[in-house]
Each structure stands twice: as C-alpha cells, then as structure tokens.
Amino acid sequence: MRDWMAEARQVHADAVVLDMHADTPQRFVDEGWAFTEKDLRGGHLSLPTALTGGLDGEFFAAWVEPHEWAGQYAERTRALIDGVHAQASVGAMRVCVTAQEVLDAKAAGQFAALIGIEGGHSIEGRLELLEEFYARGVRYMTLTWSNTNEWADSSGDVARHGGLTELGGDVVRTMNRLGMIVDVSHVSDATFWDVMKVAEGPVIASHSSARALTKAPRNLTDEMMRAIAESGGIVGINFFPAFIDEGWRAAWNALKPERIQRHKDVAQAFRERGEAIPFHISDGVDREFTAKIGRAPFRSLINHFLHALEIVGSEHVGIGTDFDGIPEPPEGIDSAADLPKVTAALLEARVSAEEMKKILGGNLLRVMDATGR
Template identity: 35%
Template sequence: MHLPPAGRAGKGFFFILMGPEGISRLHRAAPVVDAHCDTLSLLVHQTALRGEEAAGQVTPERLKQGGVNLQCFAVFVAPRHRGSYLRRALEQIDTFYRFLSLYAGELMPVCDRASLEGALVAGKIGAALCVEGGHVLEGSLGVLRVLRRLGVSCLTLTWNGRNELADGVLESGTGGGLTSFGREVVREMERLGMVVDVAHLAPAGFWDVLRLSRLPVIASHANARALCDHPRNLTDEQVRALAAKGGVIGVSFVPEFVDPEKPTLERVVDHIEHLAAVGGVACVGLGSDFDGTPQTVAGLEDPSCLPAITGALERRGWREEDIRKVLGQNFLRVFRDVWQ
C-alpha cells in the first residue's frame, strides 16, 4: 500500500483506518503532556484546595477527561512583588504539594526520570513543578539548588521584563542577552538535570542559550510568529534553531498569541502545522497556559477539551505516529534526556 508523505496521510486516509470513534482511542492511547499552566497562582490564594470554590481551568477530573499523563505546574510570582519573590514562590510550592496530597489517588509528583516512569506505569497523572521567571532566584545559585531539591525540574529564565539572568521579550530598547549570572544558571541547571525554558526570553538571550546549552531546551508556551506577530511568539529562524538542538515548543492557547481576531481551535492547529513544517514534527508539543488568562480559545476552554486537538489533526490527515509526538512524546523525550 502506498503511504502519503510523513506528517499528513492524505485526505480521508486516516479516517478510513481509524473510523469516527478512533479519535478518542488514539488520544487515550497516546501520552499527553501539557508543558505549562498557571493553576498554582490561583490555588495559593484559596482557603480550600478541593471543591468548586478552588476550581480553575485545571482540575484532576478535567485532566483525566483530557487524557493528560503529565501536567507541568508553573510557580509564577509577579515581578511587582520585589523583596518577597522567594517567599511567594515557596508558598506556591507548598500549595502544590498540599494539592497533590488531597488528590493522591489521581496525581503523582514527578521531578526526575524515575518518578516520571513511575507515574506512567502507575497510570497516575504526573505533576511536574516548574518556576516561571528567574527573578525568584534572587541572584543565588544556592536558591536554584534548593529549588531543585524541592522538586522543581524546569526554570523559565525570564518573564517579560529584565531580571538578573537576562531580558524578557517586552524589555524595550535594550536587547540584552544572558548575563554572567544567567550563564552560570544555565550551566548549573544542566548539571542538576533541570530543563531550560526559553519562553518569554528576549531574542538575544534565546540565541545565547542555544549557543551555551549542551542539552535540549524548550519553549514551554509559545507559538509561530509567522502566523501571529506577537513578541512572545518565535520566528521561523528561532523555530529551526531550537529544533536543531532537539528542543520542543509547547503551542499556547492564549488568544493573544494564537490570533487576536479569530482565536479558534483550528487556528491553534494552524500553529501546530506551521511549527511542524518549519522545524519538523519532533519540535512541537502542547503548552496550554491554562489558568494564565481569563480569555480562552473557543473549543479549548480547559484540559477536558484536549481530544479536540487530536480530532482536528486527524481531520487534516496527520499520521497517528506524528499526532502522538505532538500530544506528548516529544516533551517526554526531552524530559527523559535532561532529567536525572
């Protein structure tokens, strides 16, 4: 039988093999990873961590409905809280572990290769702890090492502005790359088995990281700038370079990064297809940014909607093996490569 080129399987081909119910079977069989959500920023202010009053977009039940195998939870402290970055980060880390203890039957903390495989084998939803913004380190490698011991397995080097590591994408008029401290952080992260996240990083810092790093890096939540000209999105040149390092880009569902005029499910899939066309299927994953903004993409309101992405890719003729890569295999590859 003649098979169409990789990526697409030809109109109707996949549907004939799978049938109308095959989308759900494929989604349930595939590993599903979401590389970014901001749920901890909501939960840290709640008096209860269970029940309707504590519910944001991301809940264990919705993760289960969406077939999620690994959810990355970001610790985000707004830069306006100068002087208390670390304390506020530790409060969110405490919230993370209290939340997991309430849902121990469904969720399992993941911070290294062994715990990742343990969660997958146990059939539980892995929960990985990430820090969004290197300002939380307050200029200390010692803080980085302590955070790693607390289970933090990924660090987004900057948020939108400048910190001790580098400039963020919205730091205007400077174009600053990695500082000396930023370079030390990247080297120490690789030694500790932590994933370097270049989302939010200004272009100069992005290129510095790619030149410095020995291991794959990720952009946990970013889209294609060719389709949506926002500074948070990546140019085709950046996509190709990150892919060449074995890295992965988590496609974000933030309407502003998808298409301000028509933020739809199909437009999200357009970003997936563009990134795959530019950097190859191996560089594309999911990084929803659920609970990070009150606006949502129609059809992707919470994790229970993730099977819709599988369905959309199937309708466009994608091969099963490539859908699996986008849904989670690509991020799992990087985590297995980097985590110790």
C-alpha cells in the same frame, strides 16, 4: 465518514499526554481550591477535566508576579511549590521528577504533577536557590517572565542587558549541571540567541507559538524554532488568543489603555491595605475585556500546530496551553476536557497517530530523559 473524535480519544488512551505549562499553583495557594474539585470556578484545569480529556500530567508553573511580590520572590516561589506538593499529598496525583516516574504514575492511575518555575527573578540572582528549587522538585525554569530580571532581558520589557549577562550564562550552565530544563518562552530575541550559544542539551519553549502567523514578540520565529529543534528540544504551542490570532491580538492591544485603567481601579483597595493583588482578581479584569472581543477561532490554534510541524517536524512540537494563566482559550477549548479536539483536528489534517503520541507527551519524556541527572 471517519469519527475523528473517537480516534483522538483512542490516541490519548494509548499515549502519555502531558501539558508543558499551566499556572494552577496560585489557585491552590491563593484561592484554597483543590485540584480534585469538580467545580472549576472559572479555571481551565482540574483532575476531573484532565481525566475527561485524557491528560496524564502537567508542568505546574510556580509564577511569581514581579510587582506584587517584590522583595519576596523566593518566599513566594516556595509557597507555590509547596502548594503543588500539598495537592499531591492527598494521593490523586504524585509529584514526578523523571520520565520514568511519569510513566509509573500513569500505570498506577495517578496524575503526574511536574513543577516548573516561570521567571528567573524567582532565584533573586542566587545560584544556590536553583539548587534548593531543584531539590524541591523543579525540573524546568522559564528564564524570564514578561519582566527583565537581573541577568536576562524579556520580550515583554525594556532590554537592559543586550541579552544574557555573565550571571545569566552561569544560571544556564548551573541548570544544565543540575538537570533542570532551560525554557526560553518570554525571553527577548537577543537573550534567546545568547542562551543557544551557552546551553548544552535540549532547550524548550514551554508555551510559545509561531511569530510567522501572529506577530506577538512572545512568539518564536521559524529560525528560533529550528534552533530549538537542533538542540533536541520542543516548541510547546500556547493557547492564548493574542499569541495565535493576529486579528484578536490587534483588538486586545487596542483595549490596552482601558484595561490598564480598570486594573488600577480594581487594585486600589488592595493597595490601601498593603496587600498583593491575587491573580484571580486581575484575571477577572482581563476576562471582562476578552468578553468584549469574543473568542478566537479554534482554527487559529490548529494553524500554529501545523506551522510548527512544517518547520521542525513532529519530534519537536508539544502542548503548552498556559491554562489558568490566560483569561480565555480559543473557541471550543473551555478546559482540559477539550484537549482531544486538538488531536482530532490534527488527525484530520493528516498528522498520524504515531506523530500525535510524540506531540502529546512523548517528546517531553524524551527531553526529560536527555536532561535529567
């Protein structure tokens, strides 16, 4: 009987393994938590878990909660970016801006820290902020989060623009000029198709799964996946149960009124003090409600990988865990240490080792090479 886990660990050792999206920077800034700590303190990603799971690098997302940080988007973005650089300063990891630097970090035994921005509201409608953030090491931007911003509609909000505005087109063109990867996770369908008309070179969805399997508006249709593949880009499969399991999504949505009230109750003390609500506080509320539903099946996650592979092939699929930005991954995935389980399941499903090396990180290195300046 084949030992799929042993084979998976060998594939990880031979590959450059990169996750396309984690929200860990807010932990650095708000919780004073160090990436090198052994105690995850409720998180999903740390240097020890990355080493155990054979994860060589991470795109750390600078995500600014749009309501809590209204009027301070750029300032908060700077703080999150600085938080990644501060973690790298201790030497266990290095900030990388090119594919070659990622390879050099792995060769030196260092974790590769890559930086993305999640939500175009971070640039406050100012193209010069793209230049600044690029200079600080940002190499992708997710055009929207769950909020519609000044120049692009989100899948999680009311559409105000009918897609991408003229300024939005300028944002995409500026990103292309700089060498910053365009990320369409979270955008509305109309925004997606407008982006595909404007963008040059590879477009990614850093953390989105398949709408054919789970009907979340955040997920991609097969047609969208094909368009991303035609651009030379990547679909990074998200691990959040509401995006990978239709039954779990329905249960989560049914609890929405109760969740909203609980969030309001928890927020009251912070509101009275005029303080932003830290993510780990609101995340704690969501964890209370995920516990009521239970874990999503591990197989649901694997099915999304297999569906994407069927639609666009191994050259255009990646990993976009959304670690530290979701309350609970599916069963069997407690942290980055468990990533070889995904590889083992895909190997057992007859995805080859060479195909896995592309999925695990080779595709992202290719896109970075194609986009970088």
